[in-house]
Amino acid sequence: MPAAIKLHQLRAFVAVARLGSIRAASRAAHLSQPALTKSIQELEDGVGAKLFIRRRQGVVMTNIGESFFKHASLILEELRVAQEDIQQRLGLAGGSVNIGVGGSIARTIMPQVITRFHREYPNVKIRIVEGQLVSMIPALRQGELDFTINTYYQGHLDNELSYEYLMDREYQVVVRRGHPLEHATSITQLLECDWTMPTPNGSYYRLLHDLFADRDMMPKISVTCETFMACTSLVAQSDFVSILSRDVISDPILGNHLVPLAVCEPLPKAGFYLIQRKDTALTPMGASLAQLFRQQCRVPMSF
Template identity: 25%
Template sequence: MAQRIAGRIANRLKLRQLRLLIAVGRHGSIQNAAREMNVSQPAATKMIQDLELDFAVQLFTRTNRGVIATPAGEVLIRHCKLIFAQIANAAEELDDLSEGNSGRIVVGTLLAASSHLLPKAIETMLATRPGVALRVVEGTNEMLMPALRNGEIDMVVGRLPSQRHRQELEQIVLFEEHILAVVGPDHPLARRADLRFSDLEAFGWILPPAQTTLRRQIDQFFVGQDLYVPPMMVESISYLTNRTLIQNNELIGFMPAHVAEQDIALGLLAALSWKVPFGTGPVGVTVREKDNLSPAADGFLTALRQVANAI
């Protein structure tokens, strides 16, 4: 059935219909989407009905306030966004070729990759392909994975999610990471040995945002410590912000070991003598389809693997 539908759609589908579909999903209104597309509401309604006939599914349900995408409508809207993102990527690559560049890559990064893995991979890539145009977008999985699915970015580099954000995506493990509890060099606990969690309880903490895997692990650990609640807490994924706060205040932060490694060696931070009982996990790359990466993105994946092997 799927092949029959695909064959029929290939001969009938128009990009204008897909643009309208995205607009209806965004506005929750066929009337407002029609106005954006500069078509009449009856024409817009007919285009949606034709899509429903072609795909043999209902795409929207009507409510008193407009229309809501059905599960089938949400799936089609997501794929339509990907189609337009791929068209935009193709146009950008053609522009790059005409300007003498050798490709374009958009990389999403999490904290576990931003301080060492990613910069080294970029250096490796530019040494062999200096004409590549590369853009880095920093954020959490909640921000980056939808952009990856929609084709706005080519890959996400960092700690791999264990369960969430894995649908329709491929994960490539680069290495295993562990977490350190770090403080400023003048912190009261900086030079104490054989610390227990009870020694840490009186201090404030810098924690990752609630939607991250590491934060969920931290919260579970705190619950197991008699429902411990920090006396002070800051949520932040900004390494520079966290480092400054830790250096200038009696705060404790969690950082991936290789992220904090250089600052610890320079004496800017100190690792606590307390073995963090959570946070070990894989760091790697998440892509839509590994076999369909552009030549530039595939080359960058190779650079990431080379740097990860050195780490």
């Protein structure tokens, strides 16, 4: 009969797996290396399998270790959420909320929401990850993110997640002010330009990629930018062309540098959703932050 797995063994295993070495994990966990090594050995004896391969430069997980890590990290995240849920229901507003946001959300809606939330709950720590949904699915699955506000592509749904519609946003072709083709009226006039856009592997930009392919007018995407800041900075300071959210282009800080083009080809609107795991309820603080995002998404944007 397998030995009972203890919580400190799981924590030791996850720490070593994430940091790649017992030495780094012992420093992060404020434990001695022998104590950490003993916990790992006891865990391996308990599960009846090797979880790590020891090497001179550190450790790497075995195939079994990688599979076990998915379960172990999720257990620890679920336990954290459960403990914080109890504390918050007792009126002790502490703990943490981990969220993901798309680049345009980070620039427009997120600052007002976070400022209001922090004012109401100053003792709650907030962690914000920016990017497309495709980069956040593993963290959502493992419980490392409570939810994300993002777009998604309906052809690539993840059945483990729930999608709550919040709003639509318009997107436009954009160039820098003074660009040689800033008066272009068709995307076909821009096909020889260098374009930069986020990865087409998911969300709204996957929809654009397929749309351009269907119309036989695929732009030459020379640079793939994974962050909003990289994309906007490149467009603002070069002759690259991109497609960005209309409210981002109208931002007063960027407005002096970016010009939306009045092209004749209509672009689809982007639907933004509150996305989370289906089988996990948010803590009271997580639910409060999600509600603030819902309220802010209903506020009309002025252009």
